[in-house]
Amino acid sequence: MILYGVRRLALAVPLLLGMSVLIFALMRLVPGDPAVTVLGYKATPEGVAALRKAFHLDEPVAEQYLRWLGAAVRGDLGHDFRQNEPIGQMVLDRLPVTLELTALAALCTALIGVPLGLLAGGRRGGGADRAAMAVGLIGVSIPDFWLGIMLILGLSLGLGLLPSGGWVPFAESPVENLVHLTLPSLTLAVSRAAVLGRLTRAAVLDTMHRSFVHYARAKGLGERAILFRHVLPNAAIPILTVLGLQVGYMLGGAIVVEMIFTLPGLGRLTLDAVVERNYPVVQSAVLVIGAMFMLVNLVTDVLYGALDPRTRPR
Amino acid sequence: MAVAGALRAALGRSRPGGHRGLTLAGLCVVGALALTAALASVVVPGSPTEIAKDLALRPPTWAQPFGMDDLGRSILSRVVHAYRVSLGVALGSVALALLAGVPLGLVAGYAEGLVDQVIMRPLDVLMSFPAILLAIALMSVFGTGVVLVAVSLAVVYTPIVARVVRAAVLAVKVEVYVDGARALGAPTARLVLRHILPNAATPILVQASVLMAIAILVEASLSFLGVGVRPPTPSLGLMLADGRSFMLQAPWMVVFPGLAIMAAVLGFNMVADGLRDWLDPHPATTGR
Numbered sequence: 001m002i003l004y005g006v007r008r009l010a011l012a013v014p015l016l017l018g019m020s021v022l023i024f025a026l027m028r029l030v031p032g033d034p035a036v037t038v039l040g041y042k043a044t045p046e047g048v049a050a051l052r053k054a055f056h057l058d059e060p061v062a063e064q065y066l067r068w069l070g071a072a073v074r075g076d077l078g079h080d081f082r083q084n085e086p087i088g089q090m091v092l093d094r095l096p097v098t099l100e101l102t103a104l105a106a107l108c109t110a111l112i113g114v115p116l117g118l119l120a121g122g123r124r125g126g127g128a129d130r131a132a133m134a135v136g137l138i139g140v141s142i143p144d145f146w147l148g149i150m151l152i153l154g155l156s157l158g159l160g161l162l163p164s165g166g167w168v169p170f171a172e173s174p175v176e177n178l179v180h181l182t183l184p185s186l187t188l189a190v191s192r193a194a195v196l197g198r199l200t201r202a203a204v205l206d207t208m209h210r211s212f213v214h215y216a217r218a219k220g221l222g223e224r225a226i227l228f229r230h231v232l233p234n235a236a237i238p239i240l241t242v243l244g245l246q247v248g249y250m251l252g253g254a255i256v257v258e259m260i261f262t263l264p265g266l267g268r269l270t271l272d273a274v275v276e277r278n279y280p281v282v283q284s285a286v287l288v289i290g291a292m293f294m295l296v297n298l299v300t301d302v303l304y305g306a307l308d309p310r311t312r313p314r
Numbered sequence: 315m316a317v318a319g320a321l322r323a324a325l326g327r328s329r330p331g332g333h334r335g336l337t338l339a340g341l342c343v344v345g346a347l348a349l350t351a352a353l354a355s356v357v358v359p360g361s362p363t364e365i366a367k368d369l370a371l372r373p374p375t376w377a378q379p380f381g382m383d384d385l386g387r388s389i390l391s392r393v394v395h396a397y398r399v400s401l402g403v404a405l406g407s408v409a410l411a412l413l414a415g416v417p418l419g420l421v422a423g424y425a426e427g428l429v430d431q432v433i434m435r436p437l438d439v440l441m442s443f444p445a446i447l448l449a450i451a452l453m454s455v456f457g458t459g460v461v462l463v464a465v466s467l468a469v470v471y472t473p474i475v476a477r478v479v480r481a482a483v484l485a486v487k488v489e490v491y492v493d494g495a496r497a498l499g500a501p502t503a504r505l506v507l508r509h510i511l512p513n514a515a516t517p518i519l520v521q522a523s524v525l526m527a528i529a530i531l532v533e534a535s536l537s538f539l540g541v542g543v544r545p546p547t548p549s550l551g552l553m554l555a556d557g558r559s560f561m562l563q564a565p566w567m568v569v570f571p572g573l574a575i576m577a578a579v580l581g582f583n584m585v586a587d588g589l590r591d592w593l594d595p596h597p598a599t600t601g602r
């Protein structure tokens with residue numbers, strides 16, 4: 001088990017290196033001189049030369065990459081083009097927002113998706129099943145940014161129940177913090193919950209036909225007891241696995257949700273940097289989000305092996 | 315990749331309802347939308363770009379069931395024209411991804427070993443980013459516009475297609491009929507194209523419909539975020555971005571473009587769902 005985890009972690013290193021090369025190369029493909037782009041129409045040749053020197057843009061590309069990578073490994077992500085602030089600090093400031101949003105959305109996903117799947121799978125082919133599956137299909141098809149807008153329109157602007165955006169740090173006011181994150185988390189959760197619901201149903205149906213379920217039924221156990229005591233624990237592995245994968249996808253979805261609800265998270269940082277053409281920030285932020293995405297998938301994969309020894313490869 | 319295997323196993327189980335019906339219903343939705351988009355100027359009265367200040371923010375009426383936007387443009391007409399962009403980007407990106415991903419997956423799956431590693435490892439890197447993040451990064455570098463959205467999405471999709479094709483090839487190539495063809499002296503190209511590819515078509519087809527649905531969502535998201543289609547072109551995502559500032563006075567500006575995105579995505583998801591079960595040659599072991 002531990003060996004498997006270590007092996008997966010070792011495989012992640014070249015992948016992470018590949019990601020850093022890809023992002024770095026991509027940012028060097030930006031048409032034109034980034035120094036000129038940053039300084040704009042007022043750029044003087046001296047100014048451009050100074051900026052190129054300050055950001056090492058005058059060095060060979062390979063050297064620039066190694067310098068960036070070397071510093072990044074030590075936790076130094078360099079400085080941004082605009083305010084010359086340390087990017088590492090920017091990322092650290094934004095990280096808790098994205099992490100909290102993702103965690104709450106994962107919770108909502110589980111709380112919506114699993115009951116939906118149980119409802120559908122518990123009575124296969126019945127009215128509840130069909131209804132839950134229809135809800136699932138629609139849920140998967142809802143654009144999350146549109147859902148966010150609709151929730152703002154209905155619940156915050158219409159009924160005035162919840163704030164339409166903004167961020168209050170947890171340390172400042174835990175209640176306000178959660179109130180401000182309710183709609184964003186729901187927005188992020190709905191389509192993922194639909195996926196989880198569909199999978200939960202499939203996992204439940206799969207388990208329903210195992211012999212221990214037949215035995216439990218023969219023993220005279222009620223359907224409810226069978227579902228919760230025998231089926232659910234055995235269906236839990238695929239459910240948890242898919243939840244893990246969904247958490248990864250949420251990191252991408254968070255970019256859009258943070259934008260709609262004006263949350264100062266990592267996605268917002270990336271998007272603002274893209275608009276400002278602040279390439280060092282784009283480069284680092286994309287790498288950090290990508291690394292988190294990879295880490296979540298890795299943890300999911302290793303946990304899967306831990307929970308179900310049968311699936312552990314070799 | 316234990317997870318992928320488990321997912322395939324779990325998702326392969328059958329669902330209630332007629333699969334054929336679901337596929338056909340999905341195809342009807344998609345076909346109707348495509349036809350409307352193709353005949354946009356015939357089907358819908360009014361131009362998508364004609365500005366009529368006196369009609370600005372006019373609520374839905376019988377003549378204009380989706381209402382008017384802040385510049386007095388017909389939202390119905392804009393939605394129908396925006397479908398051209400949505401469906402065009404979806405079709406273009408999936409076609410490009412198939413063009414690149416199918417050969418890569420075929421070669422990787424058939425050759426295995428070093429060739430497989432050389433092809434798949436770089437693609438793994440591309441798959442290590444959330445799709446929308448990679449698309450945003452690509453758009454930030456290469457600029458905005460319809461063609462670039464399609465190309466960026468194709469880059470995001472290629473590894474997914476290659477992986478699906480590779481897995482299908484690995485499963486099919488050990489079948490007896492492939493050995494038989496090889497024993498009869500079929501050259502490799504013929505073996506791959508005539509015997510392996512057709513039998514690996516089902517997962518490719520299902521994946522393609524799923525990717526079409528995702529493409530519509532991602533194009534709308536990118537345009538909404540301002541890194542997708544450029545403003546004069548009607549796009550569902552751009553319409554939502556514009557409508558946000560007016561959503562209190564004119565909720566129809568955000569309601570209808572969103573419903574339009576959902577309808578198209580739902581159509582493709584229905585096709586994918588139905589196809590998955592309909593074409594599955596090994597029906598679920600759970601019985602019906």
